[in-house]
Amino acid sequence: MKEIKNREQLNSFMRAYKIDCLFNPQLMPHLKLYQFNRGENICSQGEPSEYLYVLVKGKVKVFTTSPEGKTLILSFKTPLELIGDIEYVRGTDTVNTVEAVSPVTMIGVHQRWLKKYASEDSAFLQFLLKIITDKFYVKSNSLRFNLLYPVEVRLASYLLSVSFDESNSLLTGQHSAGSLKDAANLIGTSYRHMNRVIRQFCNEGLVDRNSKGILVKDREGLRRLANDNIYE
Amino acid sequence: MKEIKNREQLNSFMRAYKIDCLFNPQLMPHLKLYQFNRGENICSQGEPSEYLYVLVKGKVKVFTTSPEGKTLILSFKTPLELIGDIEYVRGTDTVNTVEAVSPVTMIGVHQRWLKKYASEDSAFLQFLLKIITDKFYVKSNSLRFNLLYPVEVRLASYLLSVSFDESNSLLTGQHSAGSLKDAANLIGTSYRHMNRVIRQFCNEGLVDRNSKGILVKDREGLRRLANDNIYE
DNA sequence: AAAGGGGAAGGACATATGTCCCGGCAATGG
DNA sequence: CCATTGCCGGGACATATGTCCTTCCCCTTT
Structure with a gap:
């Protein structure tokens, strides 16, 4: 960072997203702009939370780690x-x-300034409410999706999410074996089973496997399989 | 109703839950108290939403119906x-x-009065925020639970939820076959598989099956199996 | 170059869950 | 009282997914 x-x-950025009116004048001087590299953590589960961030460019993934050490996306x-x-x-x-x-x-x-200057600010509170409510709605769908669809569909959805950013430009299309291990954890299945599904994708010409990892070949095919993308 | x-x-009720300060004086005359019978719907998916309700007594279940007609709890x-x-x-x-x-x-x-009198009221907005944020948090856990635990655990959890109300008094302990069909849909499994699990519960002495349906026998045993109750 | 180590892919089997269907029992109507 | 209908429990099989373990390949070390 x-x-x-x-x-x-x-x-x-604030003008582009029409959020300049959300932060009252006293708050303005405390707003900072930060840059994170690909792979970098914005925040980590269990650590004290100090900042509120507004994502204005790029894509992030959110995941949780269970007591047994499993991670789940x-x-x-965006x-x-x-x-x-x-x-x-x-x-x-x-x-x-x-x-x-x-x-x-x-x-x-920093939360300190929000508490001081924004906790009674109804424009800001309404904005928070709107965003959190939308998040809740998305999570409801995600819950349904996860319970209703098999790993195959979730994997396709995952690959689309990590291969393309919000402007839909190709990020890498290439996923190393290491990141595949993550992927398995993230969509809530075993590495073994994920391999099975990847093999099936290879046979169907959706992705290609090489010594470096796998490569997305047929983006449209994956999208068709994923229907509706759960993860965003 | x-x-x-x-x-x-x-x-x-408002004093008991300390929510009298949330509704400003103009809103007060528009608050009404409603009673719903067991089994009655408070609101139904897809219908226009007109009222905001505050649950002050009893227990409700929230479920969604997918395009394919499956219902999911x-x-x-409370x-x-x-x-x-x-x-x-x-x-x-x-x-x-x-x-x-x-x-x-x-x-x-009615939403009309909220929009008119409460949309700029920061105490009310903060209350909404708090509740929705908690809901979001609970749903995150629920998502994890559903992906990590088998039907057996979810069913135990479900039985506990529908058998006892918020004061933990026994509601009926008895579940008719009809309601079991619902239950299967609700926890996201097939009726067939649920029967398998119920049979297993019978063998373990957790529940009893009779001509009317099933009866919870060993509440503590179910609780042990359910670990942590997802549904509440 | 030979030997060893580590990680990744896939085989073999176990378990969880879904689908189809049949036989029995209870309610209903004649 | 008997025949019909409909619902429910459970058998048989199919599919999805998890676990364990072996094999293979690449890289490092000697």
Whole structure:
């Protein structure tokens, strides 16, 4: 993570997403712009939550780790989205880990200033409400999707999510074996079973396997299989 | 549903849950107290959402119906809880069906008055935020639970939820065959498989099967099996 | 170059869950 | 009282997924 000290850029993001009116004047000086590299963690489960972030560019994945050490994917998010909102409202430690899957830009503000200047600000509260409510709605769908569809569909959906960012440009299309292990954990299945499904995808010409990992070949085919993408 | 025209009772509920300060004076005259019978629907998926309800007594179950006609349980709720909050914030039709599983008392207020008198009220907005955020948190856990545990555990959990109300008093302990069919849909499995699991429960002495349906025999045993109850 | 180590893919088997269907029992109507 | 209908429990089989373990390949070390 590194801070981008560019006031003009920060303002232009706020104008682009029409969020400049959400932060009252006293809050403005405490807004900062941050850049995260691909693979970097924005926040980690269990750690104290200090900042509220507004995702304005790039894509992140949100996942949780169970007591037994299994990880489970919760969602992928693209702008406009909030990170750390639940923790801010509940006053708890970070609930889920958030990782950048493409280069990510965020507006960050320390909870201290929000408590001081925004906790009575109805425009800001309404914005929080809207975002959290939408998140809740998405999670409801995700729950349904996960219980109703087999690993095959979830994997297709996962591959689409990590291969393309919010502008739909190809990120890599290439997934190393290491990241595949993650992927298995993330969609809630065993590595073994995932291999089975990958093999099936190879036979169907959807992806290709090489010494480096696997490569997405037929994006449209995957999309057809995934129907509706759960993870975003 | 029937309205209970008892101002004193309404006020005593509000005092008991310390929510009297949430509704500003203009809103007060528009609060009504409603009673729902066991089995009655509070709201139904797809219908326009008009009221925000505050659950102050009893227990409800929340479930969703997929395009293919499968129903899936989302949660059980006990006081203090809101019904219709997501719909109010998003301005959408009812997302999930909510049904009373015990006699239920709710405070209801039409969205029209909320929009008029409460949309800038930061105390009320903060309350909404808190409740919805908690809901979101619970749903995250539920998602994890559903993906990590087999039908056996979910069924035990379900039986506990529908057999006992919020004061933990026994509701019926008896589940008719008809309601079992629902149960299967609700926990996201086939009726056939549920029967298998019930048979297993019988062998283990957890429940008993008779001509009328099944009867919970060993509540503690079920609780042990369910670990942590997902549905509430 | 030979030997060893580590990780990844896939075989073999076990378990969980779904689908189809049949036989029995109870309610209903004649 | 008997025949019909419909629902329910459970058998048989199919499919999805998990677990364990062996084999193979690549890389490092000697």
